[in-house]
Amino acid sequence: MGRLIRIGTRESELAVWQATLVKNLLAQNGFEAELIFIKSEGDTDLKTPLYEIGVQGIFTKTLDIALLNKHIDIAVHSMKDVPTQMAKGIISSAILPRASYKDLLVPKQDASFLNNEEFNAIIATSSIRRKAQWLNRYPNHTLENLRGNVNTRLQKVKDNNWHGAIFAAAGLERIGLRPANAVELDWMLPAPAQGAIMVVCREDDRYSFDACKPLHDEQTATSTTIERDFLRALLGGCSTPISALAQIKDGMLHFEGNVLSLDGKEKKGISKQVSVDNTAGLGNIAAGELLNNGGQSILDGIRNGQK
Numbered sequence: 001m002g003r004l005i006r007i008g009t010r011e012s013e014l015a016v017w018q019a020t021l022v023k024n025l026l027a028q029n030g031f032e033a034e035l036i037f038i039k040s041e042g043d044t045d046l047k048t049p050l051y052e053i054g055v056q057g058i059f060t061k062t063l064d065i066a067l068l069n070k071h072i073d074i075a076v077h078s079m080k081d082v083p084t085q086m087a088k089g090i091i092s093s094a095i096l097p098r099a100s101y102k103d104l105l106v107p108k109q110d111a112s113f114l115n116n117e118e119f120n121a122i123i124a125t126s127s128i129r130r131k132a133q134w135l136n137r138y139p140n141h142t143l144e145n146l147r148g149n150v151n152t153r154l155q156k157v158k159d160n161n162w163h164g165a166i167f168a169a170a171g172l173e174r175i176g177l178r179p180a181n182a183v184e185l186d187w188m189l190p191a192p193a194q195g196a197i198m199v200v201c202r203e204d205d206r207y208s209f210d211a212c213k214p215l216h217d218e219q220t221a222t223s224t225t226i227e228r229d230f231l232r233a234l235l236g237g238c239s240t241p242i243s244a245l246a247q248i249k250d251g252m253l254h255f256e257g258n259v260l261s262l263d264g265k266e267k268k269g270i271s272k273q274v275s276v277d278n279t280a281g282l283g284n285i286a287a288g289e290l291l292n293n294g295g296q297s298i299l300d301g302i303r304n305g306q307k
Helices: 013-028 061-068 128-137 150-159 169-174 206-215 218-233 282-303
Strands: 005-009 033-037 074-078 090-095 103-107 122-124 142-144 164-168 197-202 242-249 252-260 267-275
Touching: 005 013, 005 061, 005 206, 013 033, 013 074, 013 150, 013 169, 013 197, 013 206, 061 074, 061 090, 061 197, 090 206, 090 218, 103 169, 122 150, 128 142, 128 242, 128 252, 150 164, 150 169, 164 169, 197 206, 218 242, 218 252, 218 282, 242 282, 252 282, 267 282
Parallel strands: 005 033, 005 074, 122 142, 122 164
Antiparallel strands: 074 197, 090 197, 103 164, 242 252, 252 267
């Protein structure tokens, strides 16, 4: 019998769901595993906006430490939370097939107010990216900060005077909490790698790497790598409104990316279409073109505290 694989996970319902999925997939391939629960800094401070905490990998750092200290063998992350520069000694062992990449509006009652341009709605989200894209489309709305796990945030929508809050579709759908009145925001570009799950291990742990390898989905890996390359080339983190989406259809890869000022007033986007055989470096190429087409000015303004 092989070694027991210890899976590190945060304690939120969504994180446990994702880790349990990996545990079950490993079991199907004959590998025994157990869950090890670890509290992250992002779970203990639920008031400070993520962009103010200013730590790259706020939800992954504690698991990285446990991994490097050999308290766990693999960690399961929402891929959009993983820094583009991973911790030294840690590698990706599998990227699972992507679920929905979309963002949702969960309205307190219904979303009819979106059709009224004069209505001054109050919308909640902790995401700088979502705030900027929302204000670009609805400049007269007020944005409030919203932190906590999925369940906590859904309850806060009920308890506060907000008209709605923005969530990732994948998170709500995975744990069966997508409300019937939720509205898909088809116009909103997602965070790079949104909807994908990444499994990581120590680079010297061949056993865990090989155990996870069959779970890997190459198409999702291709798309999310391009999105994360785009993010890294723009030097973006959770304090910069950068969005990206790469999709493979009929042998072609379609890419869209954008960057906005924090107030949503300025926006620069780019779209590319290439053969799936010609995707190498696409994220970096798209980022370079965007920077030369006004993106650099927006990023400079954000860094100088002007935008």
